[in-house]
Amino acid sequence: MPITPRFALIALSAAVSALPATACNGGGGTAGGPARADTGPAPCPGTCLEAGVVPGDASGPGPYRDPDAAPPDAAPPPPPPDVWPPPRPAAQTCTLPEIPPVGAFTTDVAFPALRFPRPIWFGYAPGDGARRYVVGQGGVVWVFEGRQDVEGAAVFLRLPVSRDHNEEGLLGLAFHPRYAENGRFFVYYSDPDGPERRTVLSAFTRADTPEATAASEQRLLLIPQPYGNHKGGSLLFGPDGYLYLGLGDGGSGGDPQNLAQNLESLLGKVLRLDVDHPDEECLTPYGIPADNPFAAGRCAPGAGPGRPEIFAVGVRNPWRMSFDRDTGLLWAGDVGQGEWEEVSVIRRGDNLGWRQVEGEVCYIAGCDPEAFVPPVWVYPHAEGKSITGGFVYRGRAFPELYGAYLYGDYDNGRLWALRVDERGRAENTLLVDTDDHITSFGEDPDGEIYVVTFSDGRAILSLRRADAGPAPAPLPATLTQTGCFADVPGHVFAAGVVPYDLNSPLWSDGVDKRRGFALPDGQTARFAPDGHVDFPLGTVLLKTFAEPGGPPIETRLLVRQSRGWQGLTYRWRPDGTDADLLTTAETGEYTVAGAPLTWSFPSRAQCDFCHTQAAGGSLGPTHAQWDRTVTFGGPEKQQIDALIEDGYLEPTRPEPRPAPLPAPGDETAPAEARARGVLDANCAFCHRPDGPANAIIDLRAATPFADTGLCDAEPGQGDFGVPGARLLVPGDPARSVLALRMRHRGDGQMPPLATTRVDEVGVAAVEAWIRGVGGCP
Numbered sequence: 001m002p003i004t005p006r007f008a009l010i011a012l013s014a015a016v017s018a019l020p021a022t023a024c025n026g027g028g029g030t031a032g033g034p035a036r037a038d039t040g041p042a043p044c045p046g047t048c049l050e051a052g053v054v055p056g057d058a059s060g061p062g063p064y065r066d067p068d069a070a071p072p073d074a075a076p077p078p079p080p081p082d083v084w085p086p087p088r089p090a091a092q093t094c095t096l097p098e099i100p101p102v103g104a105f106t107t108d109v110a111f112p113a114l115r116f117p118r119p120i121w122f123g124y125a126p127g128d129g130a131r132r133y134v135v136g137q138g139g140v141v142w143v144f145e146g147r148q149d150v151e152g153a154a155v156f157l158r159l160p161v162s163r164d165h166n167e168e169g170l171l172g173l174a175f176h177p178r179y180a181e182n183g184r185f186f187v188y189y190s191d192p193d194g195p196e197r198r199t200v201l202s203a204f205t206r207a208d209t210p211e212a213t214a215a216s217e218q219r220l221l222l223i224p225q226p227y228g229n230h231k232g233g234s235l236l237f238g239p240d241g242y243l244y245l246g247l248g249d250g251g252s253g254g255d256p257q258n259l260a261q262n263l264e265s266l267l268g269k270v271l272r273l274d275v276d277h278p279d280e281e282c283l284t285p286y287g288i289p290a291d292n293p294f295a296a297g298r299c300a301p302g303a304g305p306g307r308p309e310i311f312a313v314g315v316r317n318p319w320r321m322s323f324d325r326d327t328g329l330l331w332a333g334d335v336g337q338g339e340w341e342e343v344s345v346i347r348r349g350d351n352l353g354w355r356q357v358e359g360e361v362c363y364i365a366g367c368d369p370e371a372f373v374p375p376v377w378v379y380p381h382a383e384g385k386s387i388t389g390g391f392v393y394r395g396r397a398f399p400e401l402y403g404a405y406l407y408g409d410y411d412n413g414r415l416w417a418l419r420v421d422e423r424g425r426a427e428n429t430l431l432v433d434t435d436d437h438i439t440s441f442g443e444d445p446d447g448e449i450y451v452v453t454f455s456d457g458r459a460i461l462s463l464r465r466a467d468a469g470p471a472p473a474p475l476p477a478t479l480t481q482t483g484c485f486a487d488v489p490g491h492v493f494a495a496g497v498v499p500y501d502l503n504s505p506l507w508s509d510g511v512d513k514r515r516g517f518a519l520p521d522g523q524t525a526r527f528a529p530d531g532h533v534d535f536p537l538g539t540v541l542l543k544t545f546a547e548p549g550g551p552p553i554e555t556r557l558l559v560r561q562s563r564g565w566q567g568l569t570y571r572w573r574p575d576g577t578d579a580d581l582l583t584t585a586e587t588g589e590y591t592v593a594g595a596p597l598t599w600s601f602p603s604r605a606q607c608d609f610c611h612t613q614a615a616g617g618s619l620g621p622t623h624a625q626w627d628r629t630v631t632f633g634g635p636e637k638q639q640i641d642a643l644i645e646d647g648y649l650e651p652t653r654p655e656p657r658p659a660p661l662p663a664p665g666d667e668t669a670p671a672e673a674r675a676r677g678v679l680d681a682n683c684a685f686c687h688r689p690d691g692p693a694n695a696i697i698d699l700r701a702a703t704p705f706a707d708t709g710l711c712d713a714e715p716g717q718g719d720f721g722v723p724g725a726r727l728l729v730p731g732d733p734a735r736s737v738l739a740l741r742m743r744h745r746g747d748g749q750m751p752p753l754a755t756t757r758v759d760e761v762g763v764a765a766v767e768a769w770i771r772g773v774g775g776c777p
Contacts, residue, residue: 165229185204233319264306269312313350384409413435706776
């Protein structure tokens with residue numbers, strides 16, 4: 001039976017960065033179903049064009065009625081069939097100028113011939129200015145000559161580590177200040193062999209050759225870890241010669257055991273150790289600096305509370321710390337929970353406040369924020385979701401950055417320069433939007449800064465000033481100026497903008513959506529081997545969100561440019577005459593399905609959260625989503641076949657051919673297929689190999705269930721207090737965190753952004769599948 005979109009061609013809009021239930025998804029996402037009319041609003045019953053209403057199929061009132069038009073007296077006959085796909089115009093008008101880079105800087109690949117899997121540290125060893133080191137999360141440290149034209153890297157150390165969780169592995173490296181003399185260095189990693197989950201701080205000694213061996217390991221500290229995430233891992237020597245280690249709160253979500261404030265736990269703390277002198281009183285292979293906050297009495301009977309290793313308390317997951325070369329201050333990026341990312345300057349004895357506070361506000365109701373040391377800077381999740389701490393710049397190449405703290409965000413790849421004056425006043429400047437997953441920063445001996453990323457072929461980046469070049473063309477301030485619509489108030493696409501539909505659309509709180517794409521002149525799209533649609537440079541995807549049977553709310557444009565996919569958000573005016581480009585995230589109040597709804601308009605930074613390289617950028621357009629029959633006011637057609645026949649798509653298809661995703665509410669389809677489609681559309685753009693999500697699970701529909709990492713897996717981000725909870729418990733959705741997160745709204749929900757309502761149809765499909773799972777494969 002064909003699936004017929006309720007939007008006629010003239011009423012159809014576009015696909016873009018739809019903030020998924022987790023960010024700006026270009027069309028794929030949590031499923032729809034009969035409970036919500038995701039295929040479109042009912043068209044008008046009157047003399048549509050004369051009454052100022054977009055035509056439809058005579059099944060109900062149209063969504064875009066001219067407020068000044070008189071209501072129709074009688075239902076007219078349906079409009080003549082439209083031509084779909086539309087003929088390609090002589091010249092495409094739906095084109096956008098190159099969206100200029102943000103900030104005055106850009107990045108270059110520092111060592112073009114080298115590639116490193118999952119690098120998380122870059123630097124050099126004291127006394128050796130010629131060589132550079134890179135730490136791979138999988139357990140390898142590489143060494144190579146610090147020349148741009150270097151052609152190869154050698155293995156400096158190979159160490160077995162646990163990678164059961166995405167945040168585990170080899171996490172930190174620090175060379176002794178006298179490394180050139182004693183050959184000692186230190187690593188922090190997840191133990192693969194212990195009887196329980198734990199992390200290890202170990203010392204190693206270089207052999208006579210420049211390489212090291214695991215046989216030289218001396219374990220200094222074993223740290224039990226209750227969960228798989230929030231391991232911290234910043235390991236560095238301070239100007240005082242002591243070794244500092246930043247430890248996360250142990251994981252889950254919200255620090256359920258309050259470990260960051262527990263002085264008898266090392267978790268959620270910054271530690272400070274004397275690795276040159278064992279402690280004969282504590283019988284530890286490291287010493288305790290006498291001025292550590294809880295060093296008094298150290299290990300003597302009756303000593304006061306507090307572990308003597310502690311330097312500061314109350315951090316959540318300090319991901320990368322550094323000492324300012326000039327001032328000696330310790331700077332840290334501390335990853336936030338659900339709202340705020342933090343930059344802190346940490347001093348001896350500080351309590352940064354987690355979990356009582358997140359950023360500068362209470363996380364636990366009734367807390368006193370003034371009882372804790374505040375961060376020097378915070379930013380909300382509209383600007384980034386996972387801070388990566390950097391360095392105070394003390395190099396010579398960029399005098400304008402001297403003294404600024406450079407840091408970035410893992411999720412959207414943005415890099416900022418922060419200045420804080422003596423009175424605590426902060427000035428934060430966005431330098432560049434890299435579109436890379438920034439995992440760390442590094443310095444060379446001259447103090448020049450390097451950016452470390454998970455992007456293939458872009459592991460280590462250097463900074464440079466952006467080329468001045470000609471002034472960029474201004475971005476279209478309104479939808480009218482985009483050239484993508486022949487009639488903006490009527491929501492009529494311009495010639496050559498092609499409507500399309502999806503099998504299992506993203507859940508967007510029950511609003512209606514219209515999608516389309518525009519290819520540049522003479523260009524075609526093609527299927528990539530993994531099934532997503534590979535659009536040429538210059539392609540524009542469009543998506544409009546509207547109140548069901550009511551006016552439009554937002555139109556998002558996603559443009560493929562030389563720097564990747566770039567998103568633009570247009571907010572419709574209340575009178576429906578046009579929509580205006582937003583420069584920041586906003587919210588608005590609307591009525592959807594008869595109830596109030598707070599709608600989130602995404603910032604450009606938020607679109608980067610999900611439109612990642614790993615997910616193919618455009619997200620929604622895939623073979624599994626496009627493989628369906630459609631009617632856009634005309635005869636029924638097979639969508640992919642028609643796009644190939646009319647020259648929009650190259651004829652080559654992926655092999656093996658992906659199975660079409662069924663609609664979430666299609667109960668004629670197998671329960672697993674419906675559920676996997678929901679997860680593919682709403683979650684897989686993050687939960688996939690090399691995706692930005694923390695959990696090591698793969699929720700793509702084509703991934704065999706046995707390879708998803710779901711069944712009987714320990715939840716790494718919290719269990720909602722449910723005894724015996726696992727990511728998926730066969731036959732029991734009530735103990736399956738996968739379903740619990742989808743049904744929950746608030747901190748810990750999935751998808752985490754831009755949805756405040758539960759997708760009842762999608763969740764029901766997932767729960768029905770879980771009930772039918774008889775056991776783990």
